[in-house]
Amino acid sequence: xxxxxxxxxxxxxxxxxxxxxxxxxxxxxxxxxxxxxxxxxxxxxxxxxxxxxxxxxxxxxxxxxxxxxxxxxxxxxxxxxxxxxxxxxxxxxxxxxxxxxxxxxxxxxxxxxxxxxxxxxxxxxxxxxxxxxxxxxxxxxxxxxxxxxxxxxxxxxxxxxxxxxxxxxxxxxxxxxxxx
Amino acid sequence: xxxxxxxxxxxxxxxxxxxxxxxxxxxxxxxxxxxxxxxxxxxxxxxxxxxxxxxxxxxxxxxxxxxxxxxxxxxxxxxxxxxxxxxxxxxxxxxxxxxxxxxxxxxxxxxxxxxxxxxxxxxxxxxxxxxxxxxxxxxxxxxxxxxxxxxxxxxxxxxxxx
Amino acid sequence: xxxxxxxxxxxxxxxxxxxxxxxxxxxxxxxxxxxxxxxxxxxxxxxxxxxxxxxxxxxxxxxxxxxxxxxxxxxxxxxxxxxxxxxxxxxxxxxxxxxxxxxxxxxxxxxxxxxxxxxxxxxxxxxxxxxxxxxxxxxxxxxxxxxxxxxxxxxxxxxxxxxxxxxxxxxx
Numbered sequence: 001x002x003x004x005x006x007x008x009x010x011x012x013x014x015x016x017x018x019x020x021x022x023x024x025x026x027x028x029x030x031x032x033x034x035x036x037x038x039x040x041x042x043x044x045x046x047x048x049x050x051x052x053x054x055x056x057x058x059x060x061x062x063x064x065x066x067x068x069x070x071x072x073x074x075x076x077x078x079x080x081x082x083x084x085x086x087x088x089x090x091x092x093x094x095x096x097x098x099x100x101x102x103x104x105x106x107x108x109x110x111x112x113x114x115x116x117x118x119x120x121x122x123x124x125x126x127x128x129x130x131x132x133x134x135x136x137x138x139x140x141x142x143x144x145x146x147x148x149x150x151x152x153x154x155x156x157x158x159x160x161x162x163x164x165x166x167x168x169x170x171x172x173x174x175x176x177x178x179x180x
Numbered sequence: 181x182x183x184x185x186x187x188x189x190x191x192x193x194x195x196x197x198x199x200x201x202x203x204x205x206x207x208x209x210x211x212x213x214x215x216x217x218x219x220x221x222x223x224x225x226x227x228x229x230x231x232x233x234x235x236x237x238x239x240x241x242x243x244x245x246x247x248x249x250x251x252x253x254x255x256x257x258x259x260x261x262x263x264x265x266x267x268x269x270x271x272x273x274x275x276x277x278x279x280x281x282x283x284x285x286x287x288x289x290x291x292x293x294x295x296x297x298x299x300x301x302x303x304x305x306x307x308x309x310x311x312x313x314x315x316x317x318x319x320x321x322x323x324x325x326x327x328x329x330x331x332x333x334x335x336x337x338x339x340x341x342x
Numbered sequence: 343x344x345x346x347x348x349x350x351x352x353x354x355x356x357x358x359x360x361x362x363x364x365x366x367x368x369x370x371x372x373x374x375x376x377x378x379x380x381x382x383x384x385x386x387x388x389x390x391x392x393x394x395x396x397x398x399x400x401x402x403x404x405x406x407x408x409x410x411x412x413x414x415x416x417x418x419x420x421x422x423x424x425x426x427x428x429x430x431x432x433x434x435x436x437x438x439x440x441x442x443x444x445x446x447x448x449x450x451x452x453x454x455x456x457x458x459x460x461x462x463x464x465x466x467x468x469x470x471x472x473x474x475x476x477x478x479x480x481x482x483x484x485x486x487x488x489x490x491x492x493x494x495x496x497x498x499x500x501x502x503x504x505x506x507x508x509x510x511x512x513x514x
Contacts, residue, residue, distance in 0.1 A: 052463040061452050062460050083467045089408075117474075126474055142474045148404060153470050182414050189410045197402035211406045218410045222417055280396040302394045327351035334386040337393065 028055045029082040034131050034139020034156035036113075038086055038104060041150065044096035045088040049149075052085035059083070082156035090148055097150035101125060101143055104152075108141065123147055185222060188233055193218075195234075195304050196241045202299045203245040205288050213248055217241040235313035238306070242296050242314065279337075286336050293317070294329035301326055350380065354387050 029035050042048065054062075063077035090097060108129045109115075119126040124146040131139040142153040196217055200210035217240045221233070228236050287298050293315055300311045301322075312322045353370055356362045362370065374381040402410075452460070 050466070052467055054460055054463055054467075058452060058456070058460045059464075061457060062464065065457055065461075077464075083464060085463070085467045085470065087470075128474060140471075142471055144470070144474055151470055151474075153467055153474075155467070155471070159471075185414055186411065189407075193402045193407060193410055194399045197406060198400045201400060207403070211403065211409075214402070214406055215409050215413075219413055219417065222413050279393045283393045283397060303397050304399055323352070323355070324348070327348070327355050330355065330387065330390060331347075331351055334383070334390050337390055338382075338386050 028057075029053070029084065029156060032081055032139075032156050033133065034081065034137075034154070035084075036104070036108065036139070036141045036152075036154045038143075038152040038154070039100045041086075041088050041096060041100055044093070045090070045150070048086045049089050050085060050087040052083060054083040056081045076160070080155065080157040080159065082154070084152075084154040084156070086152045088150045090146070090150060094145060094147060094150075097145045098125065100150070101127070101145050104141075104143065105129075113139075113141065184230075185225060188221065188237070189218065192234060192237050196237055198304055199238060199241050199296070199299055200245050202284070202288055202303070203242065203292075203295060204248060209248060210245075213244045214241060216244050220244075232313070234306075235310055238300060238304075238310075238314040239316070246292065283333070283337075286333055290329055290332065293325055294332065297322065297326045298329050298333070302330075350383065354384055357384070358387055358391050 059077055059080050059082070063074045066073040066077060088097065105127060111131075113129040113131050115127070116130050117126065117128040125144070127141070127143045129141045130137060131141075137158045139157065140155040140159055142151070142155075144151040193214070196214050197210065200213045200217075201207065204210045204213060217237060220240050221228075221237055287295060287303075289295075290298060296315060297311060300306045300314060301308065306314070308319055308322055311317075312319050315322070317325070353362065353366070357367055357370055370380075370384075374384055
């Protein structure tokens with residue numbers, strides 16, 4: 001096998017093998033009641049600029065790692081079964097994202113999700129939904145669409161927002177979403 | 181350190197972009213040059229005196245732009261729609277007046293170091309001392325060259341105005 | 343530019359920069375009264391300054407802003423991609439690659455790097471949740487004022503909290 005063919009083979013093998021864990025983690029989450037299918041905007045916007053799929057296994061390890069530094073963090077993470085994020089760049093073409101937004105909203109309602117917050121402005125839409133089962137939270141979904149980004153966040157499991165604020169400091173990870 | 185870097189990006193990205201835009205005129209090249217400068221900033225972040233980040237960055241940005249110009253040898257024709265001074269996108273507000281648009285072109289047409297001096301001092305509003313540091317000139321040189329640059333612009337302005 | 347012009351320019355620029363003393367400024371203006379060329383130069387200098395005032399620092403395009411923010415992550419050395427850089431090592435890369443990938447697929451214990459990445463991803467997800475709360479609060483605030491905004495944003499937290507309390511009671 002010559003060098004260029006070898007490189008192409010290795011590149012293909014690498015791509016296949018690296019995507020497998022992401023797919024494996026997402027597959028594990030699909031059957032959970034708090035899971036939400038956001039649809040696929042890649043046809044319009046290309047690949048998402050960010051995709052996160054954290055399953056229960058990885059979350060457990062992160063929780064264990066945090067237990068000595070912060071029991072509060074560990075406790076918050078222990079209640080989570082999955083975290084999913086997809087973010088697309090809009091380049092001011094928001095129609096497809098808004099359409100997907102509406103479709104997802106309809107699906108959520110019909111699947112028993114409850115709206116918590118809805119904001120509808122000309123340049124920004126925000127939706128927050130929760131899934132409850134017999135008084136227990138099974139999931140939360142946040143969707144934000146503005147002229148720059150379409151953001152879909154799905155938290156599977158239980159999440160207390162007040163705990164979240166306290167716990168974020170523990171992560172010691174600087175996250176700047178450039179909200180200026 | 182990542183947090184510090186992000187603060188630098190927020191503080192200086194527009195200024196670096198402005199310098200690159202005026203020197204290179206082409207928006208895509210200016211974007212690439214600015215990105216290169218910030219990559220150098222990231223890679224050298226531990227070696228730079230925090231008090232001197234701004235002049236360091238402006239100098240590196242300018243030098244990178246000049247390197248590109250030398251490689252380009254100023255013979256390449258630019259896509260006119262990308263030229264600094266054209267009214268398009270966010271620059272529309274800035275070049276709202278005819279004079280403003282003309283002035284941008286005139287500044288872009290100055291030779292170095294006059295062009296950089298005008299952009300750094302009159303557009304970006306850096307102090308004389310900062311500009312001296314950025315261009316590695318002494319204060320007297322900065323003022324003298326700036327006077328010459330402004331004189332050139334004044335003469336051109338008087339030709340276009342009735 | 344001759345020496346005479348240089349001195350002129352120096353004084354004109356100092357006048358515009360506000361660096362001339364009041365006496366020197368008056369002297370310059372008096373000279374301009376008798377010297378048409380000097381007067382014209384001063385007027386043109388003011389016109390140029392006015393034109394300059396219409397220019398300002400330009401906002402970097404969004405595409406550039408994103409690229410600049412991404413630099414720290416992109417500049418981190420990636421052990422996976424390092425395999426491909428020396429061409430002569432490409433032939434040997436497949437074996438360690440398979441081992442690493444199999445570990446990822448069936449992790450007994452994630453590596454430190456994987457855990458660090460998972461923490462970062464979690465922080466990003468939570469930051470977006472927080473942002474939605476901020477956005478929601480801001481939109482409401484602009485319409486009905488801070489008090490109501492706090493009340494509504496707070497009610498989101500309370501709604502979720504009360505459900506969580508219920509579930510805790512159920513556990514007990």
